[in-house]
Amino acid sequence: MNRPHRPHRLAAALVLPWLALCGPSRADDFSAKLPPLPAYQQECAACHVAYPPQLLGAASWDRLMRGLPRHFGTDASLDAAQTRQIADWLAATRCRPPSPAATGPHGWCSNC
Amino acid sequence: MKPLLLCLALMGSAAAQAATPAELLAGYTAQASSPAQAARGQAFFTAKHGKEWSCSSCHGATPLGEGQHAATGKRIKPLAPAAHAERFTDLAKSEKWFRRNCNDVAGRECSPAEKADVLAWLMTLK
Numbered sequence: 519m520n521r522p523h524r525p526h527r528l529a530a531a532l533v534l535p536w537l538a539l540c541g542p543s544r545a546d547d548f549s550a551k552l553p554p555l556p557a558y559q560q561e562c563a564a565c566h567v568a569y570p571p572q573l574l575g576a577a578s579w580d581r582l583m584r585g586l587p588r589h590f591g592t593d594a595s596l597d598a599a600q601t602r603q604i605a606d607w608l609a610a611t612r613c614r615p616p617s618p619a620a621t622g623p624h625g626w627c628s629n630c
Numbered sequence: 631m632k633p634l635l636l637c638l639a640l641m642g643s644a645a646a647q648a649a650t651p652a653e654l655l656a657g658y659t660a661q662a663s664s665p666a667q668a669a670r671g672q673a674f675f676t677a678k679h680g681k682e683w684s685c686s687s688c689h690g691a692t693p694l695g696e697g698q699h700a701a702t703g704k705r706i707k708p709l710a711p712a713a714h715a716e717r718f719t720d721l722a723k724s725e726k727w728f729r730r731n732c733n734d735v736a737g738r739e740c741s742p743a744e745k746a747d748v749l750a751w752l753m754t755l756k
Contacts (some may be wrong), residue, residue, distance in 0.1 A: 566702060591701060593730040604658075 661742035671751030679736035
């Protein structure tokens with residue numbers, strides 16, 4: 519089942535406001551202690567931009583990583599070792615809201 | 631058995647193993663236990679296999695030029711080794727994209743014979 523989709527428009531709608539409001543200074547607070555993962559950049563930017571891990575909460579990333587064979591209409595699967603490596607890095611890097619109330623309705627960080 | 635072991639060793643070793651398209655073809659042919667047929671590869675590449683896309687839907691009917699993703703329009707570098715020197719020089723990468731794209735096109739893994747046929751045909755393109 520291959521349906522047309524335009525992830526880049528969705529991506530822009532999600533990422534640009536976040537970047538404008540939160541910006542690199544805020545992202546540094548989350549990522550300063552966590553080195554970038556080359557595999558994340560290599561594998562997750564092969565087709566689209568490598569979205570900042572802080573964009574999603576743990577449940578969203580978990581669902582996405584489990585569903586890679588059905589990734590927005592296409593198979594984006596990785597081998598088991600790489601899937602585990604990237605999932606672990608995302609779990610360490612992703613948004614950590616200070617309290618449940620700081621997470622928006624879609625599970626995104628809204629504590630910028 | 632030895633070619634299969636070599637193939638498995640290549641797959642099990644570090645991610646970026648420089649290889650040549652001919653070496654990858656030899657590995658797939660050994661797994662298939664039959665010679666590759668380029669004409670059969672071209673037919674496989676350009677046909678639909680029960681789903682909406684063929685391989686050529688994204689890569690083009692003669693992938694010496696750029697292709698584009700059938701849904702997103704993203705530009706895809708040429709698939710033929712003669713047009714893009716990096717193609718089929720990394721077994722792990724080759725296997726990854728065969729797995730993904732055969733699932734998208736055919737809803738299943740491609741067999742070693744199908745991979746060998748397609749690669750043999752792509753190597754004939756100049």
